[in-house]
Amino acid sequence: MTDATRTTVLDLVADPGLPTELAHRLVRDLPAALEEHDDARWEVRLADEPIVLDERGALPALDIGDRVRERDGADAVVLLTDLPRRSGADPVVADGGTGHRVGLVSLPALGAINQYRRCRDTVVRLVTGHLVPPDRAGAEGSGAPDAGHAGALTRIDPGTRAGTDGDHRHQDRDQDRDRDRVRADDSDAGSGGVEDDIDVRLALTGLRGRVRLLAGMVRANRPWRLVPSLSPAIAAAAAGAAFGIFYSNIWELATALGTARQVTVMLIALVGMTAWLILDNRLWESRRHRSLREEMLLSNLSTVITVGCGVLVMFALLFVLALVAAVLVIPPDYLASTLMRESGPDDWIMIAWLSTSMGTVAGALGSGFADDGAVRQAAYSRREQERRARLDRADDGHRGRDTPA
Numbered sequence: 215m216t217d218a219t220r221t222t223v224l225d226l227v228a229d230p231g232l233p234t235e236l237a238h239r240l241v242r243d244l245p246a247a248l249e250e251h252d253d254a255r256w257e258v259r260l261a262d263e264p265i266v267l268d269e270r271g272a273l274p275a276l277d278i279g280d281r282v283r284e285r286d287g288a289d290a291v292v293l294l295t296d297l298p299r300r301s302g303a304d305p306v307v308a309d310g311g312t313g314h315r316v317g318l319v320s321l322p323a324l325g326a327i328n329q330y331r332r333c334r335d336t337v338v339r340l341v342t343g344h345l346v347p348p349d350r351a352g353a354e355g356s357g358a359p360d361a362g363h364a365g366a367l368t369r370i371d372p373g374t375r376a377g378t379d380g381d382h383r384h385q386d387r388d389q390d391r392d393r394d395r396v397r398a399d400d401s402d403a404g405s406g407g408v409e410d411d412i413d414v415r416l417a418l419t420g421l422r423g424r425v426r427l428l429a430g431m432v433r434a435n436r437p438w439r440l441v442p443s444l445s446p447a448i449a450a451a452a453a454g455a456a457f458g459i460f461y462s463n464i465w466e467l468a469t470a471l472g473t474a475r476q477v478t479v480m481l482i483a484l485v486g487m488t489a490w491l492i493l494d495n496r497l498w499e500s501r502r503h504r505s506l507r508e509e510m511l512l513s514n515l516s517t518v519i520t521v522g523c524g525v526l527v528m529f530a531l532l533f534v535l536a537l538v539a540a541v542l543v544i545p546p547d548y549l550a551s552t553l554m555r556e557s558g559p560d561d562w563i564m565i566a567w568l569s570t571s572m573g574t575v576a577g578a579l580g581s582g583f584a585d586d587g588a589v590r591q592a593a594y595s596r597r598e599q600e601r602r603a604r605l606d607r608a609d610d611g612h613r614g615r616d617t618p619a
Contacts, residue, residue, distance in 0.1 A: 222254045224341060225261040225288035227278060232434065233294040233321060234260075236333055247334060251342045261286060265295055273297055275309060276411055279316025290345045292337055293318040296434040298427060298512075301417055305427035307367055308340045310414035315345045322430030323418060329433070336416070339367075344414045367416040424512075431516040432523065440524030441531070444577075447487075448528060451570075451577030455536045458569025459543055462552050468568035469553060469561050476567050483574035484529060488522045490578040497521065529574055536573070537566035 224244065228237035241258050248256040261282045268274050279291035299306040299320045307324065310317035317340045324332040418426060441448070458464040471479070492498050497517050499510045540562045550557040 220254055221257050222248075222252070222290075222346065223286075223288045224248070224256060224258045225282050225286055225291045226258065226294060227261050227263045227265060227282055227291060228294040229265050229296055231296065232436075233296055236321070236330055237294055239330060240334060240337065243334060244337065247338050248342060251338065252346075259286070259288070261288075261291070265293060273299075273318070275318040276311045276314045276316050279311075279318075280314055283315065290315040290317070290341055292316075292340065292345075294321060294333070295319070296321045298322045298431055300427075301415055303424065304368075304417040304419045305423045306415055306417050308336050308414075308416040309412050310340055310344045310416075311411045312344055312413055313411055317341065317345050317414075322434050323423070323427050324430055325426035326429035326433035329430070336367075340414075340416070368419045369414065369416055428512065428515055428519070431512070432519045435516065435520040437520040437523035438527055440521065441528050444491075444524075444528065447491075447577040448532070451528070451532055451573035452535070453573070454576030455532055455566075455569040455573030456539070458572050459536060459540050459565065464568060464572075465544070465549065465552055465561075465565050468564045471564070471568065476564065476571070479568065479571045480529075480574075483571040483578075484522070484525055487525050487574050487578040488518065491521050491525070492517060525574070528577070529570060532573055532577075533566055533570040536569045537562060540566045540569070 226237045226240060228234040237260050241260050244258040245256040248258075263278060263282050265273065265278060273293075273295065275293050278293060282288065282291050293316075295318060297320060299309070299318075305323040306320060308317060308319045317337075319333060319336050319340065321329065321333065324336065417423065458468070468476075499513050499517075544562065544565070546557050549561060553561065
């Protein structure tokens with residue numbers, strides 16, 4: 215049977231949640247995408263195998279992939295995870311062990327927008343460019359596929375720094391120094407661990423990569439889930455907003471404030487509630503050891519954005535309800551007599567806006583009655599909770615070593 219007629223099998227292993235959702239779509243779309251870069255026929259399957267961190271908190275991608283490949287007879291295996299992975303300060307998009315024909319794609323490094331297409335193109339690049347042996351990759355010399363939606367990734371090989379994907383010019387005089395630096399970075403960065411046989415790392419370097427990783431971490435946290443867990447805060451916010459709608463002095467104040475002051479009041483309310491939720495529910499990370507501080511900074515930024523987005527969603531929902539209530543409750547003639555001028559639609563908007571800002575401040579106080587565990591589960595993905603637990607253990611270990619006997 216020739217390579218052109220042989221079926222090459224790729225198995226996908228995915229974390230629960232969004233990675234599994236993307237994997238189901240990839241099973242359908244990847245064969246055609248792979249065949250554009252390979253003369254062989256492709257079959258893509260979703261393997262039933264959990265991705266479990268080891269006792270050190272690392273993700274043993276090669277062990278999991280080898281087990282799946284040997285059990286199911288696949289030619290290559292790619293894991294999809296929402297665990298952030300870094301090499302120093304650079305977000306790692308994909309890892310690969312060419313000898314094992316096992317790769318891993320980290321979804322947070324793909325960002326929050328167009329994630330599925332970036333994931334698909336990254337898997338295609340990783341498989342056809344690195345994991346499948348040359349004699350099974352279709353026509354020889356086909357090389358790595360185009361960047362596509364994945365973007366211009368930089369290849370970082372353990373032990374040496376290379377240029378863009380496919381550039382293998384070694385810098386011998388820097389090899390030992392780079393090897394030590396990469397290993398140190400990977401062991402301290404909280405990036406999920408790096409196995410010895412990983413020989414391909416694709417990263418999006420620079421500020422763009424860090425911003426994309428941050429956006430991807432926020433999406434993995436799914437901030438919209440925060441709203442249902444804040445029912446006490448929403449109840450308090452609704453009561454505060456209702457007070458503004460039924461109290462005529464608030465109408466006069468709201469219509470007199472102007473847009474700039476309304477925006478200022480709204481921002482103060484949003485920032486205040488975000489800060490309250492983070493501090494009251496102990497969502498803010500504090501690391502004692504220096505090697506974990508960059509990880510802490512990234513995590514805290516994602517927490518602030520996640521909670522801030524959740525509060526903003528709550529504010530928007532409350533504003534819509536307040537506006538509907540204001541229109542239904544406040545008669546136009548009575549509003550005009552109170553304001554001593556002709557009333558218009560903008561007056562109801564300004565009243566609902568100020569009432570919502572007042573309600574948000576009341577909601578911050580009401581959030582103290584929300585269950586801490588429920589808020590934490592809503593604010594973080596499962597992998598983020600595992601990551602924080604691992605960093606807590608690492609921080610305690612560093613503190614124990616640094617404490618004099």
